[in-house]
Amino acid sequence: MHMSPSKTPQDLAVSAEALLFVEGGSMTRKKLGLRLSCNDKELAEALSVLSARLEGSGLTLIDTGNEVTLAVAKAASETVREVLEKELSREIGDAGLEVLAIVLYCGPSTRARIDYIRGVNTASTLRTLLARGLLEREGNPEDGREYLYKATAELLAHLGVANVNELPNYAETAAELARFEAASATDKDHETFG
Incomplete structure (x- = not known):
């Protein structure tokens, strides 16, 4: 994968920022490089440009060598903390409840699966639920490029159950969601190949 002549480090930095x-x-460096269609050297240059461009802004680039992410810069962290505390004191809303229901009744789920079932992007809802300690994420053993979101012990405690099997109508709801996903997959296959 080589960068096209029109993709300068600055162009790649802009695209990297948007993807992050x-x-x-x-996001792993490998996944980001694949999404940007660039090699390791080009990615390193783009991340260097992005990091320099973010200096003095409200964001910073965190680069562990394996993963990169955008985060709140230290200069803005107190303001953001205050706003988040107010945000977290509010109700989680219907979107949050829907995401929690999917994770509780379907089990650990990728963001793509949650997005698919809900029919909308859930990135901000997942961030809120993670920040509240209601969900946690871990690497997906089947695909190292994505995470699995799962219920925390704190969420189960809030719900007053020791495990998901104690949730109301757990078996029926989990089975119905499985049927929905299977039917949707079949419909998608028919659209693609039919």
Whole structure:
């Protein structure tokens, strides 16, 4: 994968920033490089440009060597903390409840699966639920490029259950969601190949 002549480090930096923003969390360098269609050297140059461009702004680029993410810059962290505290004191809303229901009744789920079931992008809702400690994320053993979101012990405690099997109508709802996903996959296959 080589950068096309029109893709300068500045162009790649702009695209990297947008992808990291849309991702709503960290992204491996490998995944980011694939999305940008660039090699490791070109990615490093683009990330260097992005990091320099973000200096003095409200954002910073965190680069662990393996993963990169956009984060709040230290200079803005107090303001953001105050706003988040107010935000977290509010109700989670219908979107949050829907995401929690999917994760509780379907089990650990990728963001793509949650987005698909809901029919909308859930990045900001997932961030809120993670910040509140209601969900946690871990690497997906089947695909290292994405995360699985799962219920925390704190969420189960809030719901007054020891495990998901104690949720109301758990077996029926989980089975119905599985049927929905299977039917949707079949419909998608028919659209693609039929």
